[in-house]
Amino acid sequence: MKKQFKKIMAMTLAGTLLLTPATIALARSSATLLKQDSFTTTSKIYDASSKKTITKTFYHNNYYKNHKLFKGLDVSWWQSSDRKNTKIDWASAHEDGIDFAFIRIGARKTDSAGALYEDTTANSNITQALANNVNVGVYFFSQAKTTTEAKKEAEYTLKILDKYNWNITLPVVFDYEFSNRLKAGQLSKATMTNICKAYCQVIEDAGYTPMIYANYTMFKNHLNATTLEKSYKLWLARYSKTTTSNILTTSEAIPYADIPYKYEFWQFASTARVSGYSGNLDANYWYKNTNVKTENLGCEEQKTDSITLSWEEADDAQNYRVYRYNPDTQSYQAIANVTDTEFTDTGLSAGTTYSYKVRCYWRIGGTNYFGNYSDVAEISTKPAQVGNVRLSKRNTSNLTLSWDAVKGADEYRIYQYNADTDTYDRIATTDSSETSYKVEGLTSASEYLFKVRATRKSEDETLLGSYSPEFVTYTRPLKVPNLKVKSSVKKQATVSFSKVARADHYSIYRYDKKSNVWTYVTSLKSAPSAYADKKLVSGRTYQYRVRAYVTTDGGKVFSYYNEPVSIKVK
Structure with a gap:
């Protein structure tokens, strides 16, 4: 490469660079490859050579083309005047397109002792960033040389987070960089990788999302980046117009082939210029994948007037919007925003099928960005409790029950009390068009207890409504036999x-x-050997009949009359 450079310089004439045909072909090939494999954005950068703020084009791997792209900063007490109060006007920064920030909350000193310390400007930066709709993550500058040190750094990070209880919606970052204490070549790639894992595991166990920050060289030569990306998010630092080195080198070079891992954030400059701050700032791009579908929407619980939905957690989403189909407008309408993976929809009608969808969303920079809808879940409420169970017809060996129809019921189940097992046994099922049932094979003059409930079929399950109140009734006594009358x-x-x-x-x-007319004469508690009906008219003919009954809480239950017997009174 040095010889080729000298040759090109030698061919420069009167300030004009002359290229050989081979060199021109190489340049075209490299530029074409980068353009084919990239999409571009622009950012304001301070150019040291011209001492001006310029607009620079940055190339992004096409892999992230369908991601949402956000711009953010990473800052520390170096952006303060007193190591307490931030010098950044976060309102102006947000208006200038800054939607997120990673803010240092602690670090390890770079001397041999390596004491841990808190960034005393963190609270000022974080509270003001959050107040201006800037999403916040935090980072810890590490110089850990053992997994034990990394764990202590993580515990120190958590201590600071617990102290302030900020609303952190972005990852907690392990900022791993070489410096005076941690030097390149001191530790093996495996050891440095394990140090990253140790910090991240403690952070993850505490309920936060960990992430690893490193530059291109460290990820390439000192860390097993492809191993780390399987468990943790990565933040790549590369101050260039693109993250790849595979440009303008050889004609066979494929852009981004030198980065065999996925990164969610790219720190692209340390000389960015943003409204609200007069100097240079570290600037970053965030490739946020919002093409996330909420999966396994289903039912946790169904009642007559409510449905409890549940679904799987979607990536790192912290918000979900629930939609229910409105047949009047023939569209899905939002009914709730929740932070949990469960929601109870109340005030519903019994025995009714409802259709739902859910999608996750992220609130970034004060704006909601939505993932993809879940599959539709059609869920029914339970049918209402069967009411007004009553007796339609009573006989000595059968009882006909009736009840009011229940909206949305597909079937009705009839249950009879079993005294031997002290349970209600299902004795029959009717379809929704039948709201009565004849119970046969019963014993005369006996008490029976019944319950009825409605059912509704929902996909592969049957929803059972509540039992009706217990209905108590009696069969009729048999007709009174052997009626005889004498005078x-x-x-x-x-x-x-x-x-x-x-x-x-x-x-x-x-x-x-x-x-x-038939006249009631008397009521007897037992069958007499003879009952004398007195004060009759001599020579007149009378007829007699008798019916038995049982006394219940609900009144008397009579047998049918027996056949009347005539007698001419003496």
Whole structure:
């Protein structure tokens, strides 16, 4: 390369650079490759040679073309006058396009002792940045030479974070750089990689997102970057128009092939110029992948008036927007913004199917940036409780139950109490068009307890509504058998009949042909050997009939009348 450079210089005439055809072809090839594999942005940079602020073009790997691109700063107490109060006007910086910042909160000294210390300007920088819609992450400048030192640095970082309790939404960064204490070549690549891991693991265990900052050379020669990127985010420092070195070298060079790892942040300059500060600043690009789909939207719990949704955490998203389909507008409408991966939608109608979508979003620089929608989840509320269970018809061996229809029910399940097991057993299922059921094979004059509930089919499950209140009823006693009537005493009739199983009373009725009405005579607790009906009219014919009944909390349950028996009174 040196010989070629001398040859080119020798061909310079009157201030004009003359290139050989081979050199021209090489330059064209390199430029073309970079343009093909990159997209560009511009930033304001201080140019030392012209001593002016210029607008410079920067080339970005096309891999990040579909990412959102944000611009930010990284600062420390060097941007203060008293190591306490920041000199940066964060409102002006934000207006000039700064949406995020990494702010140093601590460091290890670069001397042999390597004491840890807090950056006393951090609180001023962070509170003012946050107040002006600038997202904040923090970093710790490390000089760790062992994993033990790295863990202590992480613990010191957490101590500072606990002290101030800032609203940190970006990673906690392990800033690993060579200096007086940590020199290149002192440690093996494996050791330095493990040191990074040690710091990050402590930070991650505390609930923060860790990230590793290093320059191009350190990532290439001193760290196993491809190993680290599998577990942690990377922040690459490279003060150039692009991150790759594979440009203008050989015709076979492929841009970005020398960076076999993915980085989320690129520190592209140390001489950036931003409104709100008079000097040079470290500037960064953030490649934020918002093409993140919220996965596994489903149901955690269903009630008659609410549905609890849940979904998987989406990347590093800290916010989610929940949408429900509105049939009136035929569109999905936002119903909630949440920070958790669960949401309960209330005030719903029972037995109704609702359609939901969820997508994550990031609030960056005061603006929401949304990920991709989840798949639609169609979820039903449970059907309402069955009400007004009642008796439609009663017989000695069967009971016909009825109930009010429930909106959205697909079936109804009927349950009967089993005294032997002290449980309710399902005895029948009807479809939604049937709101009555005949229970057969019962014993006369007996108590039975029932419950009914509605069901609704939802994809591969059946939603069960609440049981109706317990419904208690009785079958009829059998007809009173062996009714006999005699009149051996003047103006008197003697009535007798046999006992009915489980009946506790009997009612006797008399029919008078003259009055042409049935008259209640008396009620007896047991079947008598004979009951004397007195004060009758001699020579008149009367008819008698009897019915048994059982006494319940809900009233008397009567048997059907037996066939009447006639007698002419003496």
